[in-house]
Amino acid sequence: MQRIILHLDLDYFYAQVEETQNPDIKDKPIVVCQYSGRTDDSGAVATTNYIARKFNVKSGLAIKTAKKLLQNTDSVFISTNHELYESISETIMNIIRKYSDKFEQLSIDEACIDISNKINNDYQNATKYGNELKEEIKTLENLTCSIGISPNKLISKMAADSNKPNGTTVILPDNIKDFLFPQKVNKLYGIGPKTNAKLAEFNITTIQELANSERTLLIDEFGQKFGVYLHDSANGIDNEEVKDKPADQIGRIVTLKEDTRDFDLISQSINNLSKDIFNQTLEKNITFKTVSITAIMEDLTIYQRSKSFEIFQNSNDIIATTSQELLRNFLSQESRKLRRIGVRVSNFSQTKGQTNLFDFNS
Ligand code: DGT
Ligand code: CA
Ligand code: CA
16 A cells, blocks of 8 residues: 655754744844854854745854855854754654654654555645644744655655745656756765765766666665665655654643733643643543643743652643642743743653554554
8 A cells, every 4th residue: 555655844943943032123134043162153054944045054154154155145153942942843643643643753953654544545635734734833932944745754855955945846657757867966865975975986967877787787886775775765766654643742832922921821722731641641641741831931941840750640730730839840940031931751651552643563
């Protein structure tokens, strides 16, 4: 049975998050910097928005070089705020997770899901389904992403990468070769500069040439495993399942209606989040020992507070009252207002009647 896999990658992720926090900078080149702290300008560019990319300012570039390239522009340089990106990533992953019962997070801004059942194995429904997911992410978190849909993980990832930002690319089974063959081999996932150079020695530069090369030659040159991988993937073959790994925590974060330090107001949100999390733990048969809150302040600094129990818990009341107790203590030590509040449970036991979410594949 053919599968239908959707791959999603958020566009210029760190920089786009910064835009949502401060819309005024949207029309300027934005450079998110990983400062090393040695000197004022030392460090590398983590990412940039698409305006900055027009000036060739991209991930990995030295910050000094980026400043030179953008010296005549009204550009914005921002230091990375990892906790913020992590918390927004978590919210988005929870949205994506709802679109399939088989979900795999691949990085902070990337995931794939198996949507075969959800769209009745019919590619006619694929674009609509993918766009609903994109719409929900846009509506709830104001972020755009690019998605690829195809029969396997490899092609879906490449499809998502092929049309950015805000792309939706569906590659039908019959169109895989048309999509792959004209591309250079280094576009194939897993082919770095070394493999690329070695293939060039055999006059293999396009994916078509790789697909049509002798499988035995590739195995001789690259070993059984990688040789087979190269030949299969050049032919668009990838049988890897979406690995639905067990979650080790369940959390939810929301933006408060207004920045506030009013206990009752924040408590209302905590109640909603707790209910949501509790339902998840029921669905998945989870008991937990730890309850945590995440407070994202008006200036975007982030704090976590946790409480752990001796024995496993599983009640809505425990989640809500523990979170409120943590919040009360936190507010008594803090004078700033909160912008977002999060609740999570962790430290799970795996209990009886596990759903397939908790079945290890290997
Ligand atoms: P895209 O997907 O091309 O629209 O742009 P990004 O920025 O989303 O790029 P992606 O998906 O490769 O990486 C996701 C995030 O990971 C990115 O926003 C920042 C971080 N990141 C990527 N490359 C680097 C790097 O070389 N250094 C550091 N510190 N962070 C990186
Ligand atoms: Ca991305
Ligand atoms: Ca990515």
